[in-house]
Amino acid sequence: MPLPTLTLGLVVRYEYLWKRREQEGAHTADKDHPACVVATFKREGRPEDYVMYLPISHSPPNEEEIGLELPDDVKRKAGLDSAQQWILLNECNIDSWPMDLRPLPRQPGTFHYGHLPPDFFIIVRDRFVELYRDKKLSRVNRAGP
Numbered sequence: 001m002p003l004p005t006l007t008l009g010l011v012v013r014y015e016y017l018w019k020r021r022e023q024e025g026a027h028t029a030d031k032d033h034p035a036c037v038v039a040t041f042k043r044e045g046r047p048e049d050y051v052m053y054l055p056i057s058h059s060p061p062n063e064e065e066i067g068l069e070l071p072d073d074v075k076r077k078a079g080l081d082s083a084q085q086w087i088l089l090n091e092c093n094i095d096s097w098p099m100d101l102r103p104l105p106r107q108p109g110t111f112h113y114g115h116l117p118p119d120f121f122i123i124v125r126d127r128f129v130e131l132y133r134d135k136k137l138s139r140v141n142r143a144g145p
Helices: 019-023 072-078 118-133
Strands: 010-014 033-042 049-057 067-069 086-088 091-096 112-115 138-141
Touching (some): 010 049, 019 138, 033 118, 072 112
Parallel strands (some): 091 138
Antiparallel strands (some): 010 033, 010 112, 049 086, 067 086
């Protein structure tokens, strides 16, 4: 199955590296997570697309994390399971597309769950931009220099 088309709000399975693990010296993730494409960009002189991923987790945000709980209808439309889940807004991975995507469990060749509904994605994006602007965003650059 081909890779999904890169679009904002796309929810993929991704080898997400938490900032705290990077600070401990890790270069790869302990496990794969759903992650949402919140922004894409190009770098001058480079042909590839770059992506900013927000992690989605079953664990509630800790005291240092800012997250939004995903409502049931959002989880369903995004192709996620029905358990409680949060999208974390103040931490992201930056990577080149489609590096570190992983196939869904029991679905070899499928790398995406679905999309966040547009109205919910706008809330996520606007809050992410606000945190970025206020310099309250932790980034893990996995795309190199």
